[in-house]
Amino acid sequence: MTETSNIYRNNKNNPELDEKFMKEAIKQAKKALELGETPIGCVIVRDNKIYARGYNRRNTDHTTLGHAEINAIKKASAKFGDWRLEDCTLYVTLEPCQMCAGAIVQARIPRVVIGTMSPKSGCAGSLMNILECHLFNHSCEVRRNVLQKECAELMSLFFKNLRMSLKHQNQAHNPQLHP
Amino acid sequence: MTETSNIYRNNKNNPELDEKFMKEAIKQAKKALELGETPIGCVIVRDNKIYARGYNRRNTDHTTLGHAEINAIKKASAKFGDWRLEDCTLYVTLEPCQMCAGAIVQARIPRVVIGTMSPKSGCAGSLMNILECHLFNHSCEVRRNVLQKECAELMSLFFKNLRMSLKHQNQAHNPQLHP
Numbered sequence: 001m002t003e004t005s006n007i008y009r010n011n012k013n014n015p016e017l018d019e020k021f022m023k024e025a026i027k028q029a030k031k032a033l034e035l036g037e038t039p040i041g042c043v044i045v046r047d048n049k050i051y052a053r054g055y056n057r058r059n060t061d062h063t064t065l066g067h068a069e070i071n072a073i074k075k076a077s078a079k080f081g082d083w084r085l086e087d088c089t090l091y092v093t094l095e096p097c098q099m100c101a102g103a104i105v106q107a108r109i110p111r112v113v114i115g116t117m118s119p120k121s122g123c124a125g126s127l128m129n130i131l132e133c134h135l136f137n138h139s140c141e142v143r144r145n146v147l148q149k150e151c152a153e154l155m156s157l158f159f160k161n162l163r164m165s166l167k168h169q170n171q172a173h174n175p176q177l178h179p
Numbered sequence: 180m181t182e183t184s185n186i187y188r189n190n191k192n193n194p195e196l197d198e199k200f201m202k203e204a205i206k207q208a209k210k211a212l213e214l215g216e217t218p219i220g221c222v223i224v225r226d227n228k229i230y231a232r233g234y235n236r237r238n239t240d241h242t243t244l245g246h247a248e249i250n251a252i253k254k255a256s257a258k259f260g261d262w263r264l265e266d267c268t269l270y271v272t273l274e275p276c277q278m279c280a281g282a283i284v285q286a287r288i289p290r291v292v293i294g295t296m297s298p299k300s301g302c303a304g305s306l307m308n309i310l311e312c313h314l315f316n317h318s319c320e321v322r323r324n325v326l327q328k329e330c331a332e333l334m335s336l337f338f339k340n341l342r343m344s345l346k347h348q349n350q351a352h353n354p355q356l357h358p
Contacts, residue, residue, distance in 0.1 A: 063256040064264070064286040070244065077242040085243070098309055099285045102278030102302070107243040123281070127314045128307075130277055135306045 015146075018091070018113050021045050022147045025091040025115065028055040028068065029154050035060050039154040042068040042092040044076040044085065044109075051088070052076035068092060069100035073107050085109050093151040095122030095144075101130035104140060111141045115151030194325075197270070197292050200224050201326045204270040204294065207234040207247065208333050214239050218333040221247040221271040223255040223264065223288075230267070231255035247271060248279035252286050264288050272330040274301030274323075280309035283319060290320045294330030 021043055028041025032055040044052040054071030058064070069092055076085050085107040093115035096104060101123040104112060117126055124131045124142055131140040200222055207220025211234040223231040233250030237243070248271055255264050264286040272294035275283060280302040283291060296305055303310045303321055310319040 058262050062260045062262055064252050064262045064282055065244070065249065065256070066262060067285075073243050077244070081241045083237050083241055083243040083245065097281065097285060098315065099278060099281030102276065102281040102309075103243055106246075106276060106278045121315070128312070130281075133307070136277065136300070 017048065018143065018146050021050070021089070021091045022093070022113060022115055022151075024050060024053070025093050026147065026150055026154065028053050029093045029151070032056040032068070033154065033158060039158050040068040040092065040094045042072040042090065044072050044088050044090050046085075046088045051079050064099075067097065067100050069096055070103055073103050073109075077107070083107065089113060091115075091146075094118050094155065095124045095126055096131070097121050098123045098128070098130060105130060105133075105136055105138050108138045109140060111143075113143045113146050115146060116148045116155065117144060196227065197322065197325050200229070200268070200270045201272070201292060201294055201330075203229060203232070204272050205326065205329055205333065207232050208272045208330070211235040211247070212333065212337060218337050219247040219271065219273045221251040221269065223251050223267050223269050225264075225267045230258050243278075246276065246279050248275055249282055252282050252288075256286070262286065268292060270294075270325075273297050273334065274303045274305055275310070276300050277302045277307070277309060284309060284312075284315055284317050287317045288319060290322075292322045292325050294325060295327045295334065296323060 024043045025041040028043065029039040032041065033039035035057065037056045037059055040056040042054045043050045052072045052075035054068045054075065056066065056068045057071065058066035069090065073085065076088065077083055088109050089111040090104060090109050091113045095114050095118040112131055114124060119126050121127065131142050133139060203222045204220040207222065208218040211220065212218035214236065216235045216238055219235040221233045222229045231251045231254035233247045233254065235245065235247045236250065237245035248269065252264065255267065256262055267288050268290040269283060269288050270292045274293050274297040291310055293303060298305050300306065310321050312318060
């Protein structure tokens with residue numbers, strides 16, 4: 001085991017540190033919520049320091065690549081001047097999709113901490129498990145359900161707001177149906 | 180079927196058009212080769228017109244996100260002002276990795292044309308098949324082995340050059356072993 005890999009492994013036995021950094025990812029997710037985006041936030045940590053933050057801006061920035069994890073990985077690559085993020089831990093509020101899980105493996109991030117799982121779209125154990133797939137030349141250690149309740153509540157709030165908004169739009173377009 | 184989806188489906192029965200656009204992807208791959216990068220190129224086509232080009236710049240740009248497909252998807256999103264690339268065909272010289280296959284599904288690209296397969300890293304049928312996975316809310320039509328020989332030869336040339344370069348470096352560092 002290399003010296004750098006010890007750094008991220010330390011967090012493995014320090015649940016408080018994981019909660020601390022997940023709180024920072026939740027702060028990022030709230031920024032997405034303020035924009036009306038699905039509230040997903042991410043931070044990338046090395047040596048117990050946050051080097052990159054990201055939140056979902058897919059609709060705002062009109063780009064497929066606007067997911068929280070991709071935004072954070074882009075910033076971390078720029079900060080370290082390297083496409084390999086080999087001694088980092090990535091914290092994300094929602095289980096990554098196939099693109100983001102793929103980017104995490106491509107970046108060779110050794111450890112991933114997930115807030116809440118996404119049964120209908122997640123690729124870290126729900127629909128498939130790209131992060132822990134031993135067919136690839138890299139696989140991650142994954143810790144799940146850190147501050148799960150807070151992360152899931154953010155998602156519920158978003159979908160509740162979305163339903164309300166759609167209901168109001170529907171009423172505005174069809175007033176005769178809603179006297 | 181929508182009118183736009185007919186546009187990409189037309190190519191399905193037009194192998195000459197597929198070869199024409201794969202040649203353009205090969206031109207992109209050659210740009211990567213000139214930079215000493217793994218030679219992978221990509222174009223994104225709509226209405227039989229190329230809207231975005233990309234080639235592998237991962238080492239040059241020091242970013243995990245420097246793959247050919249990601250670069251092309253980023254440009255296409257910017258050009259169309261939309262994260263959905265729903266009526267496009269993506270041409271790529273090498274079978275996509277897990278990240279790029281994921282990005283293609285996220286972009287809802289309906290049709291993907293692949294030059295040559297990548298048995299050790301590909302995620303469009305080799306190690307797994309993210310493009311044609313019906314667990315997701317989108318899956319692609321895939322055509323494989325278009326101008327396969329040309330695409331595979333580019334890869335062979337790259338690895339041959341890499342082996343030569345490593346051999347010369349080794350000789351330079353250990354001259355006593357190579358009198």
